[in-house]
Amino acid sequence: MHYRFIIACLLFPLLAQASDVQRKFNPQTGIESVQVEHPGFSLKLLPLSPDFVSAVFSARGLPKDIVDATRHYCVFGTILKNTGQLPLHYRLTDWRYVTPDGKTHYLKTKTQWLEEWKERSLAFRWVLLYEEQTYQPGDWGQGFTTLPLQAGSQFDLTYSWTQGGKIYEDKIKAVHCAPAKAPDA
Amino acid sequence: MKTRSKPFIAHRPKRLMPDKLAAATLILAAWLVPAAAFAALGHELSRLPVPVGAPDFTLEDMDGKPYTLSSLRGKVVMVNFWATWCPPCREEIPSMETVYRALHDKGFIVLAINQWETPDHVFSYMGQLEVYPSFPILFDRDSHVSESFGVKGLPTTLLINKQGRVVYRAIGGRNFNHSDVRKLIQQLIDAPE
Numbered sequence: 001m002h003y004r005f006i007i008a009c010l011l012f013p014l015l016a017q018a019s020d021v022q023r024k025f026n027p028q029t030g031i032e033s034v035q036v037e038h039p040g041f042s043l044k045l046l047p048l049s050p051d052f053v054s055a056v057f058s059a060r061g062l063p064k065d066i067v068d069a070t071r072h073y074c075v076f077g078t079i080l081k082n083t084g085q086l087p088l089h090y091r092l093t094d095w096r097y098v099t100p101d102g103k104t105h106y107l108k109t110k111t112q113w114l115e116e117w118k119e120r121s122l123a124f125r126w127v128l129l130y131e132e133q134t135y136q137p138g139d140w141g142q143g144f145t146t147l148p149l150q151a152g153s154q155f156d157l158t159y160s161w162t163q164g165g166k167i168y169e170d171k172i173k174a175v176h177c178a179p180a181k182a183p184d185a
Numbered sequence: 186m187k188t189r190s191k192p193f194i195a196h197r198p199k200r201l202m203p204d205k206l207a208a209a210t211l212i213l214a215a216w217l218v219p220a221a222a223f224a225a226l227g228h229e230l231s232r233l234p235v236p237v238g239a240p241d242f243t244l245e246d247m248d249g250k251p252y253t254l255s256s257l258r259g260k261v262v263m264v265n266f267w268a269t270w271c272p273p274c275r276e277e278i279p280s281m282e283t284v285y286r287a288l289h290d291k292g293f294i295v296l297a298i299n300q301w302e303t304p305d306h307v308f309s310y311m312g313q314l315e316v317y318p319s320f321p322i323l324f325d326r327d328s329h330v331s332e333s334f335g336v337k338g339l340p341t342t343l344l345i346n347k348q349g350r351v352v353y354r355a356i357g358g359r360n361f362n363h364s365d366v367r368k369l370i371q372q373l374i375d376a377p378e
Contacts, residue, residue: 081357125328126268126271126300126301126328126338126339127270129338130337133337135356135357136229136231136354136356137229137231138227138228138229138230138231138355138357138359139355139356139357140356140357141337141338141356141357142273142338142357143338
């Protein structure tokens with residue numbers, strides 16, 4: 001019995017908790033949001049249209065070339081929350097996604113964006129979700145997460161977090177980027 | 186030292202919000218509003234294992250009046266980092282105002298430190314609020330103060346004791362008028378210096 005437990009621990013270093021996945025599709029916008037609830041951790045992904053994202057960056061005064069560049073990214077309004085009683089740590093650099101061609105990719109982080117912008121003294125950064133943070137019980141945060149994918153793309157997202165000294169990992173299948181235009185546009 | 190800002194409405198001519206900024210605020214709110222609904226405001230504040238000295242700063246309010254954190258030693262200070270486009274920031278303002286009004290005569294002050302926005306923009310926004318904040322709104326235009334506190338997201342709120350040490354922290358919106366939070370602030374007020 002004892003050996004079985006050790007073997008199980010070796011074979012499954014990343015724990016997958018039971019999750020509750022809810023999807024909401026808006027036929028008018030063509031956007032499907034996804035929300036997952038784990039014991040102690042919740043995540044919501046709200047796909048944002050390229051028009052919306054470029055309007056946000058444009059309105060904050062970013063140069064046109066940067067605003068145009070954001071149109072080539074799949075952007076999500078992302079909300080993370082510690083719903084448990086232990087500190088939670090997330091690191092977006094560990095998150096990855098698999099496209100239909102089977103290739104694995106990583107998110108473009110806030111640090112990477114700021115690195116691109118640093119020569120141009122662009123201070124607007126609060127809207128991007130910080131890539132690594134510790135949330136105490138009750139803490140939560142929100143911000144944009146970006147993937148270098150075209151509008152309407154589909155992928156499987158593997159996400160992870162640490163809580164109570166354990167690393168958790170799970171996958172959301174068939175996440176959709178917002179379409180370039182609403183279906184009835 | 187005077188610790189309460191004057192109502193700035195009497196001092197600044199009201200200007201229309203620039204179209205682009207208004208648009209940004211509205212569209213950001215559009216996706217963030219469901220976010221607020223997703224995470225209804227709780228009231229938990231995390232106590233730091235070891236209180237840490239708060240980095241000192243001097244920032245101006247709407248009227249250009251400077252506030253220096255170290256000059257508030259002896260008071261309990263709630264430092265809140267926020268922006269107008271951030272719905273949980275907006276949502277928690279009324280609770281901050283209520284607890285500020287209840288406790289500011291006892292030695293409690295709120296400093297709401299806006300990130301990256303202009304006084305004109307914030308002024309226009311404040312005119313739309315039902316609950317008008319009477320606590321000082323300060324401007325950290327280049328975010329150097331939020332960086333010195335290690336703030337990574339908005340809103341973030343810190344409670345600083347009378348010795349100038351950060352003792353509690355909250356990341357994300359909160360209901361500060363909850364009885365647990367008020368009790369906690371009162372304990373800090375009552376604590377010996």
